[in-house]
Amino acid sequence: MSRPMLLRGGRVIDPSQKLDERLDLLLADGRVARLGRDLEVPEGAELVTVDGLVVAPGLVDLHVHFREPGEEHKETIRSGAQAAVAGGFTSVCAMPNTDPPIDDPAAVSFVRAEGQRAGFAHVYPVGAVSVGQKGEEMTEIGELVAAGAVAVSDDGHPVWNAGLMRRALEYTKAFDIPVFSHSEELGLTGHGVMNEGPVSTVLGLRGIPNAAEDVAVARDCIIAELTGGQLHIQHVSTRGAVEIIGAAKARGVSVSAEVTPHHLALTDEAVRGYRTEAKVKPPLRSTADVTAVRDALLAGVIDCIATDHAPHHYEDKEREFDDAPFGLIGVETALGVCIRELVVSGHLDLSELINRLSCRPAQIARLPAGTLAEGSPADVVVFDPEARWTCRPNEFYSLSRNTPFAGQELVGRVVMTIVDGRSVFARGADH
Amino acid sequence: MTARVTFGKDLTDLEGLSADQIRTILDVAEPFKEISERPIKKVPALRGKTIVNLFYEPSTRTRVSFEFAEKRLSADTVNISGVGSSVQKGESLVDTARNLEAMRIDMVVVRHGSSGAAQFLADRIPSNVINGGDGQHEHPTQGLLDMLTIRDHLGSIEGRRVCIVGDILHSRVARSNIWGLLKLGAEVAVCGPPTLIPPGIEALGVGVLKRVEEAIEWAEVLNVLRLQLERMEAGYIPSLREYNRFFGISVARLEKAPRDILILHPGPMNRGVEIDSHVADGPHSVILQQVTNGVAVRMAVLYLLAGGRPERAEAAKKESRE
Numbered sequence A: 001m002s003r004p005m006l007l008r009g010g011r012v013i014d015p016s017q018k019l020d021e022r023l024d025l026l027l028a029d030g031r032v033a034r035l036g037r038d039l040e041v042p043e044g045a046e047l048v049t050v051d052g053l054v055v056a057p058g059l060v061d062l063h064v065h066f067r068e069p070g071e072e073h074k075e076t077i078r079s080g081a082q083a084a085v086a087g088g089f090t091s092v093c094a095m096p097n098t099d100p101p102i103d104d105p106a107a108v109s110f111v112r113a114e115g116q117r118a119g120f121a122h123v124y125p126v127g128a129v130s131v132g133q134k135g136e137e138m139t140e141i142g143e144l145v146a147a148g149a150v151a152v153s154d155d156g157h158p159v160w161n162a163g164l165m166r167r168a169l170e171y172t173k174a175f176d177i178p179v180f181s182h183s184e185e186l187g188l189t190g191h192g193v194m195n196e197g198p199v200s201t202v203l204g205l206r207g208i209p210n211a212a213e214d215v216a217v218a219r220d221c222i223i224a225e226l227t228g229g230q231l232h233i234q235h236v237s238t239r240g241a242v243e244i245i246g247a248a249k250a251r252g253v254s255v256s257a258e259v260t261p262h263h264l265a266l267t268d269e270a271v272r273g274y275r276t277e278a279k280v281k282p283p284l285r286s287t288a289d290v291t292a293v294r295d296a297l298l299a300g301v302i303d304c305i306a307t308d309h310a311p312h313h314y315e316d317k318e319r320e321f322d323d324a325p326f327g328l329i330g331v332e333t334a335l336g337v338c339i340r341e342l343v344v345s346g347h348l349d350l351s352e353l354i355n356r357l358s359c360r361p362a363q364i365a366r367l368p369a370g371t372l373a374e375g376s377p378a379d380v381v382v383f384d385p386e387a388r389w390t391c392r393p394n395e396f397y398s399l400s401r402n403t404p405f406a407g408q409e410l411v412g413r414v415v416m417t418i419v420d421g422r423s424v425f426a427r428g429a430d431h
Numbered sequence B: 001m002t003a004r005v006t007f008g009k010d011l012t013d014l015e016g017l018s019a020d021q022i023r024t025i026l027d028v029a030e031p032f033k034e035i036s037e038r039p040i041k042k043v044p045a046l047r048g049k050t051i052v053n054l055f056y057e058p059s060t061r062t063r064v065s066f067e068f069a070e071k072r073l074s075a076d077t078v079n080i081s082g083v084g085s086s087v088q089k090g091e092s093l094v095d096t097a098r099n100l101e102a103m104r105i106d107m108v109v110v111r112h113g114s115s116g117a118a119q120f121l122a123d124r125i126p127s128n129v130i131n132g133g134d135g136q137h138e139h140p141t142q143g144l145l146d147m148l149t150i151r152d153h154l155g156s157i158e159g160r161r162v163c164i165v166g167d168i169l170h171s172r173v174a175r176s177n178i179w180g181l182l183k184l185g186a187e188v189a190v191c192g193p194p195t196l197i198p199p200g201i202e203a204l205g206v207g208v209l210k211r212v213e214e215a216i217e218w219a220e221v222l223n224v225l226r227l228q229l230e231r232m233e234a235g236y237i238p239s240l241r242e243y244n245r246f247f248g249i250s251v252a253r254l255e256k257a258p259r260d261i262l263i264l265h266p267g268p269m270n271r272g273v274e275i276d277s278h279v280a281d282g283p284h285s286v287i288l289q290q291v292t293n294g295v296a297v298r299m300a301v302l303y304l305l306a307g308g309r310p311e312r313a314e315a316a317k318k319e320s321r322e
């Protein structure tokens, strides 16, 4: 067990307790021991002075791809979890589209164990909805939950069969877990590689219309209403999906939604020059869509921010746009992008941003995270909300470099990340 | 005068060219046209330069046109295409780029099935890169030769009404025509089955005509695109027969035109599908002249990218010593 730690003089922002004030935070035995003014340093405790820095519950990412097993050259559970804590995330949900997919209890246990062995962020496995993620036969969801899965998803692919989605949303009710849905109608995606619109027309690249997402989100919301299951829509990118989710919520349907930092920050203009690092699913959309997802986040129609961290090897992205894989990485840039795009611009205040990056996602997946209430796990992020820094992919802990934010100035930087009361990341003064 | 107009390293698209640059290319092509009429069709303008014609997609037409242009300027040329070459063996474009760089090639003409491939190469090698058609993006020299042909017949591009007919969605020829014609002040419309009209095309400043009869009523020039058989297989249109019935350019349709219409086609033609033989071989067709102009325009592009001065093109032509 690590030494107790006292974080002194920070601006503690904990939306779960509606706190935003200068307080000291004492961590002991892997838990939050005390939160208060002018706390004494207990015998043997480590004193960390965090004047001028924000102290918040560790960030929670409902959507990462750590590629292990099967594609360890892109990312491993260890490298991904280390990248996560460097970005301030103390809990992450690992998607099951590995090779083989996480569709049986042994695979779920493997992901959990690797996460624990790495000792950085908590890595919560998400099990597959269907065996082999083939969209046909439901996995043994109960067994997956017993082994540690916190949700099921066929992410990487949609659950194309509406009947299977119905069964999954019904069956998961027995285990109180959400179904995470990558909602996409493949018949409308076709061979599309970017957002369909004026930019795709100019570049001569095949487009993916907003309707590919809207249709699938509508279908999933209707099935959630039918079943009463807990639906979570992943990576919302369109104004149409926002409207559909808003309407479903207004009817009392149990649906939540996430948006990625890149869909909050970038439009399809980022693809110009055939930039494969901006090739992602769902695709970067139009300005009207970016405005809509930002407004929806503000209004609470979109509940939280998740990165969809999707590492790809350099050589896979260094090629013709049509042939490059979809996906970009995000755990090390999320906070800096979100503060720049949402806080500096006045969309959200810092407290609300932390709510959407920590408290809300923790609630959706029922994770023991997202709060600094006394007695809760000592998962903490300390960051400088004003620090401006240049995104340099060669400094990432991730094994991959595929980010569209390379070279850009981001605002807000993690100084220290604590998991279970242990400092698992600290940025030196030189960084 | 056009003497101050300069060019970048590459020609990847017409989107990025200015009206002056386009006019300069067309003007420089004029003196080169005549070389093709001579018994000895050669000038030394590019003597000592090595040019690779890198064709990932089969295209006899464009490759031969470039090759003629290169040879008439006295360049040393190598063709890489077809069975057994590295491009067929699945060598990646980035490796090909590295190899070309190592071989110190002066210029590369690239034809590739993926949009952006020419830009990809241009960004990675010091050689001049000329886009010979990339996926569904652009085919700039085709756009230029179409404009040269229109200018030959109508005297100017400005104010002319040009309609591009057919599969606009998948056409690099359409995109290069649109950019080039708009920059030179033409009015441009597109016409075709709605499944083959790209979304958002109006944003470029292009009109969309629903029926080919409207196009014939409106246009002074029809640029008729080749309809690929794959479009039917992919479900964009129900059949070639139906396409011909509703979108094919026939004599009967053209007879209803209020004026003579210039007919262009980038080739190769599907006679009886997008264009009837009597139209293709008829008095208003300039399809063969497009082929002739293709060589002249490509000579102009090669000459200018190699650093040739526009005002010296006429003189370069006369330097023939062979």
Ligand SMILES: [Zn+2]
Binding pocket: A155, A156, A157, A182, A234, A235, A281, A282
């Ligand atoms: Zn997804």
